[in-house]
Amino acid sequence: MKIALTLAFTSLSLLASTLTTQATEAGLKPIPTSKAALMKLIDDPKNKITDLKTELGKKLYFDPRLSKSGLISCNTCHNLSEGGDDGVSAAIGHKWAMNPHHLNSPTVYNAVFFDAQFWDGRAKDLEEQAQGPIQAHPEMAATKEHVEATVNSMPEYVTAFEKAYGKDVKIDFVKVTDTIGLFERTLVTPSAYDDYLNGKENALTTKQKEGLKTFINKGCATCHTGISLGQSMNAFNVTATYKYQDVGDFKGDANGMVKVPTLRNITQTAPYFHNGKVWSLKEAIIEMGRIQLGTEISDKEATSIEEFLKALDGRKPALALPMLPASTATTPQSDMN
Amino acid sequence: MKIALTLAFTSLSLLASTLTTQATEAGLKPIPTSKAALMKLIDDPKNKITDLKTELGKKLYFDPRLSKSGLISCNTCHNLSEGGDDGVSAAIGHKWAMNPHHLNSPTVYNAVFFDAQFWDGRAKDLEEQAQGPIQAHPEMAATKEHVEATVNSMPEYVTAFEKAYGKDVKIDFVKVTDTIGLFERTLVTPSAYDDYLNGKENALTTKQKEGLKTFINKGCATCHTGISLGQSMNAFNVTATYKYQDVGDFKGDANGMVKVPTLRNITQTAPYFHNGKVWSLKEAIIEMGRIQLGTEISDKEATSIEEFLKALDGRKPALALPMLPASTATTPQSDMN
Numbered sequence: 291m292k293i294a295l296t297l298a299f300t301s302l303s304l305l306a307s308t309l310t311t312q313a314t315e316a317g318l319k320p321i322p323t324s325k326a327a328l329m330k331l332i333d334d335p336k337n338k339i340t341d342l343k344t345e346l347g348k349k350l351y352f353d354p355r356l357s358k359s360g361l362i363s364c365n366t367c368h369n370l371s372e373g374g375d376d377g378v379s380a381a382i383g384h385k386w387a388m389n390p391h392h393l394n395s396p397t398v399y400n401a402v403f404f405d406a407q408f409w410d411g412r413a414k415d416l417e418e419q420a421q422g423p424i425q426a427h428p429e430m431a432a433t434k435e436h437v438e439a440t441v442n443s444m445p446e447y448v449t450a451f452e453k454a455y456g457k458d459v460k461i462d463f464v465k466v467t468d469t470i471g472l473f474e475r476t477l478v479t480p481s482a483y484d485d486y487l488n489g490k491e492n493a494l495t496t497k498q499k500e501g502l503k504t505f506i507n508k509g510c511a512t513c514h515t516g517i518s519l520g521q522s523m524n525a526f527n528v529t530a531t532y533k534y535q536d537v538g539d540f541k542g543d544a545n546g547m548v549k550v551p552t553l554r555n556i557t558q559t560a561p562y563f564h565n566g567k568v569w570s571l572k573e574a575i576i577e578m579g580r581i582q583l584g585t586e587i588s589d590k591e592a593t594s595i596e597e598f599l600k601a602l603d604g605r606k607p608a609l610a611l612p613m614l615p616a617s618t619a620t621t622p623q624s625d626m627n
Numbered sequence: 628m629k630i631a632l633t634l635a636f637t638s639l640s641l642l643a644s645t646l647t648t649q650a651t652e653a654g655l656k657p658i659p660t661s662k663a664a665l666m667k668l669i670d671d672p673k674n675k676i677t678d679l680k681t682e683l684g685k686k687l688y689f690d691p692r693l694s695k696s697g698l699i700s701c702n703t704c705h706n707l708s709e710g711g712d713d714g715v716s717a718a719i720g721h722k723w724a725m726n727p728h729h730l731n732s733p734t735v736y737n738a739v740f741f742d743a744q745f746w747d748g749r750a751k752d753l754e755e756q757a758q759g760p761i762q763a764h765p766e767m768a769a770t771k772e773h774v775e776a777t778v779n780s781m782p783e784y785v786t787a788f789e790k791a792y793g794k795d796v797k798i799d800f801v802k803v804t805d806t807i808g809l810f811e812r813t814l815v816t817p818s819a820y821d822d823y824l825n826g827k828e829n830a831l832t833t834k835q836k837e838g839l840k841t842f843i844n845k846g847c848a849t850c851h852t853g854i855s856l857g858q859s860m861n862a863f864n865v866t867a868t869y870k871y872q873d874v875g876d877f878k879g880d881a882n883g884m885v886k887v888p889t890l891r892n893i894t895q896t897a898p899y900f901h902n903g904k905v906w907s908l909k910e911a912i913i914e915m916g917r918i919q920l921g922t923e924i925s926d927k928e929a930t931s932i933e934e935f936l937k938a939l940d941g942r943k944p945a946l947a948l949p950m951l952p953a954s955t956a957t958t959p960q961s962d963m964n
Contacts, residue, residue, distance in 0.1 A: 360714050371951045378961040386723035558953040611946040614708045616895040624715040
């Protein structure tokens with residue numbers, strides 16, 4: 291009996307170690323457990339993360355007055371109470387405008403692990419990305435001047451910037467968006483999957499381990515790889531007869547490359563794909579196999595992969611709801627047009 | 628020297644006691660300091676406040692999936708990070724529709740102290756009020772069925788309702804809005820003004836005390852009274868030549884009565900008046916004197932009153948950002964039309 295148990299234990303350990311090795315070989319990497327190792331990954335040497343900057347960035351992230359209408363904040367489309375996105379097909383912005391390319395809002399959680407932002411990867415980091423939606427007319431529709439006037443009109447913001455960056459800080463558009471980007475760098479959600487890759491054998495259920503194996507064996511990790519379980523830019527098969535290719539005109543970047551979205555918290559970020567036309571995770575898995583991998587993923591395999599993907603539901607940072615400074619006589623008033 | 632000091636102290640105390648007496652005589656009341664006394668004021672005997680219900684109500688308050696589009700939550704127009712309102716003239720809702728009567732969103736903070744809700748007082752409490760905007764087409768545009776289907780589609784919500792109300796709970800529209808209303812009952816913000824009326828002589832600055840005296844002497848407390856510094860329903864002078872009477876068609880309720888909005892956190896809730904056409908607090912003070920009191924409030928008096936009103940900036944409850952349950956296959960999808 292004792293021998294049998296020992297044998298069973300050994301073969302289980304072997305299976306586990308084989309699977310983590312397989313995952314590593316497939317390019318999958320966990321979010322590190324040590325804070326120092328994580329900071330090395332997420333910090334920006336040009337603008338070091340501090341508590342004061344993070345708190346300020348959070349306020350700005352939640353402040354709808356950065357938008358022309360005074361109603362739309364970063365959190366409107368990248369809702370931190372949801373999956374870090376908005377749960378709708380295509381982003382809706384100023385005057386209820388839909389994203390002109392019918393593009394779906396990607397999650398901000400773990401976006402720091404990409405070295406290109408936006409579906410076509412045109413921004414190199416979160417700081418550069420943050421400049422886009424604030425100014426885009428179908429999103430927050432603001433000008434740089436509006437943002438600068440708004441933030442500088444509130445003494446509480448000015449003081450917070452001075453405390454975070456020093457008395458000589460110039461609160462311009464780039465400083466505001468850099469601070470928002472810095473806050474976004476901290477939005478990291480380690481999960482049971484990370485615990486498993488970091489050595490906790492029992493962090494995943496047997497079904498989830500099987501799902502991980504299927505995920506790797508079917509080739510999903512070719513594109514959904516690294517810490518992000520995505521990839522900054524990869525070839526995008528636009529020639530395949532994609533089920534919903536008639537929705538939106540997105541064709542990737544100039545080279546037909548597209549950012550492979552993260553699978554972290556994927557159970558919370560429906561609808562799926564760049565045009566947000568697929569609401570079922572299982573359907574998304576099967577469709578990706580067909581189009582991007584040229585392989586059939588059976589219903590059973592898709593169920594197994596889906597089971598693994600549930601292990602990517604992360605532990606979100608606990609955030610206190612920010613309390614924003616009151617507007618003053620010089621704060622630009624909302625403009626609905 | 629000692630005598631002089633004692634005399635000065637006595638006269639200061641006398642002034643203070645005179646002022647608090649004057650305030651009490653004018654009908655002004657503080658938010659009580661004792662938790663028991665406060666609970667007696669805010670609790671609903673039919674649906675007692677508990678931590679489990681409050682936490683659940685907070686989630687529902689922040690959940691945009693209760694709206695037809697999936698984008699608008701209670702917090703959109705009654706933003707707890709701002710003054711409990713939206714900072715725009717007239718509320719903007721589904722498909723960017725403006726409130727058809729050009730009505731301004733009132734703050735949810737301290738709304739519990741009113742016994743009528745909405746500008747025309749048509750709802751008797753927060754629970755009844757919560758039913759309105761969710762269903763109003765220019766606001767959240769949802770049906771009761773949509774709300775019920777949404778909440779019941781997420782096991783995490785169902786479990787939370789069962790924990791809060793017992794296993795037999797029926798999660799219908801009224802139960803959802805009752806729970807939102809219950810959460811709103813807890814949104815109370817005691818301020819320096821309350822501390823003063825509760826006996827802390829130094830809670831107000833000399834200027835604020837002078838302002839309070841001016842506030843009472845000019846007659847402001849006739850309508851802005853009680854704990855709310857408002858009044859559930861009062862006569863509304865619609866015949867006066869109101870500066871912006873051409874904006875919106877609001878004429879009060881059937882009897883020309885209107886809810887007198889709270890002055891608590893007033894520095895954070897611009898723009899002012901039922902149609903949100905006045906952005907300057909001082910202008911609002913002077914205009915109210917002219918129209919509602921038929922008296923001239925000088926610039927100096929308005930400055931003094933404004934100084935007092937700053938003491939109504941309250942201490943908001945510390946809220947953790949709620950994390951919402953993930954949608955499931957049966958959760959109604961967003962509908963932008």
